[in-house]
Structure formats: structure tokens, C-alpha cells
Amino acid sequence: MRARTLLLAVLVLAGCASTPKPVDPPRLKAALEAESDGAKRHGRGDHAAAARRFDEAARIFASIDDTPGAARNRRHLARAELAQGRAEAALLALDLAERGSGFGVTLGATLDTLLLKAQAQLALGRNADAQQSLAVAAGLCASTCPQAASLHLLQAHAALAGKRALEALTHAEAALKLLQDKDEAAETGNAWRLIAAARLANGDATAALPAAHAALDIDRRLALPEKIGRDWLLIGDIQKRVMRSGIHSDGAGETAANAYRRALDVAKAAGLADIAEIATQALAEVSGGKQAVH
Amino acid sequence: MSLLTQHDSDTDALRRGTRRFLLFAALVTLALLAAIVVRQGLFRQTTNYSFVANSAQDIVKGQAVKIAGFRVGSVSAVSLKDDGQVVVTMEIDADHMRFVTYDARVELRKDGLVGSATLEIVPGPDKTRLAAAEARLAFSRADGLAALANQVRDEFIPILKDIKLITGVLADPQKGLPGTLAQVRESSEALKVLLANGNSQVTGIGKAATQVLGKAEQDLSHLGQTLETANKRLPGLIDRTQQTLEHVEKITAEAEISVPPVLRDGSAVAADVREIVSGAKQAWPIRNLVDAPAPATLKADSDPRGEASRAR
Numbered sequence: 047m048r049a050r051t052l053l054l055a056v057l058v059l060a061g062c063a064s065t066p067k068p069v070d071p072p073r074l075k076a077a078l079e080a081e082s083d084g085a086k087r088h089g090r091g092d093h094a095a096a097a098r099r100f101d102e103a104a105r106i107f108a109s110i111d112d113t114p115g116a117a118r119n120r121r122h123l124a125r126a127e128l129a130q131g132r133a134e135a136a137l138l139a140l141d142l143a144e145r146g147s148g149f150g151v152t153l154g155a156t157l158d159t160l161l162l163k164a165q166a167q168l169a170l171g172r173n174a175d176a177q178q179s180l181a182v183a184a185g186l187c188a189s190t191c192p193q194a195a196s197l198h199l200l201q202a203h204a205a206l207a208g209k210r211a212l213e214a215l216t217h218a219e220a221a222l223k224l225l226q227d228k229d230e231a232a233e234t235g236n237a238w239r240l241i242a243a244a245r246l247a248n249g250d251a252t253a254a255l256p257a258a259h260a261a262l263d264i265d266r267r268l269a270l271p272e273k274i275g276r277d278w279l280l281i282g283d284i285q286k287r288v289m290r291s292g293i294h295s296d297g298a299g300e301t302a303a304n305a306y307r308r309a310l311d312v313a314k315a316a317g318l319a320d321i322a323e324i325a326t327q328a329l330a331e332v333s334g335g336k337q338a339v340h
Numbered sequence: 341m342s343l344l345t346q347h348d349s350d351t352d353a354l355r356r357g358t359r360r361f362l363l364f365a366a367l368v369t370l371a372l373l374a375a376i377v378v379r380q381g382l383f384r385q386t387t388n389y390s391f392v393a394n395s396a397q398d399i400v401k402g403q404a405v406k407i408a409g410f411r412v413g414s415v416s417a418v419s420l421k422d423d424g425q426v427v428v429t430m431e432i433d434a435d436h437m438r439f440v441t442y443d444a445r446v447e448l449r450k451d452g453l454v455g456s457a458t459l460e461i462v463p464g465p466d467k468t469r470l471a472a473a474e475a476r477l478a479f480s481r482a483d484g485l486a487a488l489a490n491q492v493r494d495e496f497i498p499i500l501k502d503i504k505l506i507t508g509v510l511a512d513p514q515k516g517l518p519g520t521l522a523q524v525r526e527s528s529e530a531l532k533v534l535l536a537n538g539n540s541q542v543t544g545i546g547k548a549a550t551q552v553l554g555k556a557e558q559d560l561s562h563l564g565q566t567l568e569t570a571n572k573r574l575p576g577l578i579d580r581t582q583q584t585l586e587h588v589e590k591i592t593a594e595a596e597i598s599v600p601p602v603l604r605d606g607s608a609v610a611a612d613v614r615e616i617v618s619g620a621k622q623a624w625p626i627r628n629l630v631d632a633p634a635p636a637t638l639k640a641d642s643d644p645r646g647e648a649s650r651a652r
Binding site: 078079081082084085088089115118122125128129131161165168169193195196199200202203206207230232233236239240242243261265270272273275276277279280 | 633634635636637638639640641642643644645646647648649
């Protein structure tokens, strides 16, 4: 008993005597906490709140002349804005990130900025600008850089937007290969979706269907309503193509209509007006087309 | 023999004791007498002053005499002279003679309007010359209740006289109120005649004006028709607008009541929680266990809204 008490006393004394951890200055700590909080919110899908926290963190970092911190948070902010469909705001944040970076900016940061910029430009339909950004990024990411998979996916996206289905398929498959055995579920889902879309654009609807279902499985697992809704729209599109091609078309019309209905249900439940509108139109087309086929 | 000797010695002792006791008692009695005499001021040096008053009212023998509120002596005698005046003699301690100037005045004052009366020696402005012993000082009475009543009476009598005069003038049938009213009545009748003349002149002007108004009425009837049409359409529109406004108002009112407290509460709770957590984080030894957050890395997502999927 006495030995235990002695040991405890020694431990307490050792604890008191130990060198205290260096404490971060309060403003730096506040900035890091805002960034961390923003990241948590972004992970939970609360992108609006995440954007606010990243913006706050960027301002605090800027106020203490921590340019890498400010630039990093502006990139985070751009991601949050893109997730909300606010591509213009994302571009603005990225411009600020580029302007504030100055010297000593890392290759990874530059690549991140370029890829996010390309993503925003594609969302705004500025394909030429996106191609340019991606070309610069590709020049910087000659070997296998960490962002290679994302680069391929964006190249696939750009190619698809430029009606270059084969090129899109090549890039999407290359991305999928790079993403194997990596903990990048969202990007893997994106890769499958792009493969499905590229195959469909290439006229291979039968091959596109399993890819679209693979994307849906991943997006369901990640519980991302917008992507699930778009996956169902894609499945509907594929089924519609199957129905029109006449190969294995038995019940394809009904399956397409079901897929669009699922997309509509998801969109309505999640309050996604644009997807709901597309699904409603597609459903009307399928119903009309089915009547024409019959 | 021895018995007689013993008796003599006892008797002597008793006598001695008795003498001692009597001596002690006499000394105590003398001391008491001396104390009484001193207390009564028999050995005190005093000076007499006097004053003459019209009446001995409120003045009695033994009455306190004060200077600046301190008792300095008393009235030693009050006597009536042959001419009906009253001579009052005061005995003042010699120590306080220095306050009694030659122009000092004795005032009979009362505590309040009905309190007990005291004599107050009020020193004069010239402090360089003191009053001589046996000097006769001036005397006055402070205004008591009777004096005050007399003053009020003196003020009121002229006012009452004036009121009497004014009411007399007003009651005069020629120059007073009745005469004035008769004049006003005459004036109003003259005014009535004047107005009747004016009316007849205005009627002439009115005929011309009626024609102009007739035309105006026609124009207004056209305007009335237009307004009637508008009136038929407006109520429905106004009703609908009213309903919409009421609805909006209701929603706004409900929101006004429910939203701010919720926001405030939520904000306060969040702030409290944040404060508690940050406080706990900074406290030893928790701060050694909690690391400061590292720069965040977000998961890559090249198509966060799945927009790249539709190739149609």
C-alpha cells in the first residue's frame, strides 16, 4: 500500500515537473480550430456552414500573415462552394488563393488550385478555360502525383463535355486504375459514373449499365443524395437507349421509367429542384416513347 | 476596686467614640451645605441688568436669560413702576458680561408660536464697548401668535375694502354689469340687421355660381361613372391583396415570436458549449492530452454534384 502511494506521488510530481506543451498563439489556434470545424462540417455535408468556417479561418490566417494557411482555407472554401453549385464564388476564392500564395507555394497546392479551377470552369461551361487549366496541371503532374486520379477524372469530364467519348473513357478508366486500393470512395464513384457516361456516349449502353450501378452503389454507401439522383437519371438514360436500340429491350422502357421515378423521389426528398425537373421531363419522354414503340 | 477602674476605662472609650461620630457627622453636614451653596451660586459673581417693558406678560421671576441659546442668568425681579411700566431686573454671570454690549437688546422669544417664552440678550453691532453693570437695556417682544394675527388683520382690511368697492361698481345699473349687458344686446341686434342685408346680396351671387356648378356636376357625373367601373373591379383585388397581406402578416408575426428566441437560444448554447470546451481544453492536464488541430485535408472529389454524368 505504502509502495503504491509512493509510486503515485512520484508520478504526480513527475507530471508536474514535466515540460509543459508549447501552446499555440490564440489567433493561430482559433484559425486552426475554424479550419478543423469547417472540415468536419464539409465531411458531414453541411457545405454552407463549412464555407463560413473556412472563410473565417482564411481571414484569421491572413490577419497573422500566414499566407499558406490563408490560401489553403480559400481552396477549402472553393471546394465547399463547388459542392453547393456556386462555381463563380469558387473561382473568386481560388483567385484570392492564387494572389495570396506568393513565393514558397508548394507543387501540391498549385495543382489543387488548378484542378479546382478546372472543376469550376467545367461547371460554368467554360470548357476552353478548363482545358487550359488541365493542360497546365498535366504539365506539373508528369509522373504519378497524388492528384493524378482527380486530374484524369477532370480530363474525362472535359472530354465528355467536348463530345470526345473515347478520350473520356480512356481518362476515366485510367483514373479508376489509379484509385484501386485507395481510400477514395467519392472519386471511385465519380470514375464509375464517368465510365458509364462515356460508354453511353460511345453507344455502348449495355456496358454502361453495370458501371452506372457501381457508381450508384458507392454513392448510396456514401449517402450523397445529389449523386444518387444523378446516378438514377443516368441509369434511366441507359435503359432508354437500350429500349430504343431494340436489343434486350423487353421491359427496358419500364425500367427506364422506374429509374427516372427513383431519381424524382430522391430529388423531391432532398429538395433538389433541378434534378426533379430533369427527372419529370425524362419520365414524360419515356412515357411518350413507350407509347410510340407499342 | 479593680471593677470600678475597669468601668471608667469603658466609659472613656464610649465617650471618645461618640465624639468622633458627632465630629464626622458635623463635617459631612458642612460639606453638604457648602455643596448646596455653591450649586445655588451664592458665591458666584453676578452683574445686574434691567429693562423696561409695557407689560409683564410672559415674564416671571426666575425665568431663564440666554445669550446665543446658552443660559447665562435669570430674571431676579419684576416690578411695576408708578407710570405703569414694568421694570425687569436680570442677574447675569460675571463670566458672560463680555457678550453684553452697551447697545445690546433683550428679546422675549417663544419656542414656536405657542412654546415657552425665554429672554435672549442679543448683542449689538458694536462689540468694542460693553454694557456697564446695572445698565438698562432695550427690550422688544418677538412676534407671537397674537402679533401674527394682528398683522394678518392689518393686511386683510384694505383688501376687503377694495372688494366691497368693486362689487358696488359692478352692481351699478348705469355703469355696472346691467348697463354693459344692455349695450351688448343693442349691438347684436344691429349686427343681425347687417347680416340680413349681406345675405340678400350673396343670394344674387349664388345664382350665377349655381350655373357654373351645374356644369361641374355634369363633368363629375362622367368621372363618377368611371370610378364606379373601377369600384366594381377594385374590391375583389383589394380583398385578395388584403388576404395575402394578412397571411404574410400572420407568418411574419409568428416568425417574429418564434424565430429570434430560437436563434438566440441556439447561438447562446453554441457559444456556451464552445466556451466550455475551449476552457476545458486549456485546463491542465487536459491541454496535454488534446492536440491543437492540424491543418485540415479534405477528401478529393472532382465532381461533388455528379454533374459530369449526363452526356446528352
